[in-house]
Amino acid sequence: MINVAIIDDHALFRTGLMGILKKDSRIRTITEYSSFKAAQPHVASWDVDLAFLDISLGKESGLEAARSI
Numbered sequence: 001m002i003n004v005a006i007i008d009d010h011a012l013f014r015t016g017l018m019g020i021l022k023k024d025s026r027i028r029t030i031t032e033y034s035s036f037k038a039a040q041p042h043v044a045s046w047d048v049d050l051a052f053l054d055i056s057l058g059k060e061s062g063l064e065a066a067r068s069i
Contacts, residue, residue, distance in 0.1 A: 001028035003047050007039050007065065008032075008054040017052060036065035043069055 004027055008014050012015045014032045029047070033039035035057055051069060053062035 001033060002026050003029040003049045004031075005039070005048045005051040006030065006032040006061065007034075007036055007051065007062070009034050009058050010054070011056075035069070036060045036062070039065075040068070 004021055006014050006017055008017075011034065012036070018030050018032060021030055031042075031046075031048070033042075036053075037060065051066075053065055055062040057065065
């Protein structure tokens with residue numbers, strides 16, 4: 001099983017990607033956040049295999065978030 005997290009500031013993108021991923025039986029957990037700031041308190045407890053990060057998260061950087069994770 002593959003655990004997935006999505007961090008993107010565009011709700012429509014998150015919803016669409018989640019809809020696609022939920023159709024795959026190999027995807028078990030999908031968690032989503034609109035910013036890295038919202039996700040940060042939860043990162044330490046994640047059991048995530050794959051994270052989709054927007055490179056530009058408003059005032060945040062997805063690249064900096066990836067380094068932090």
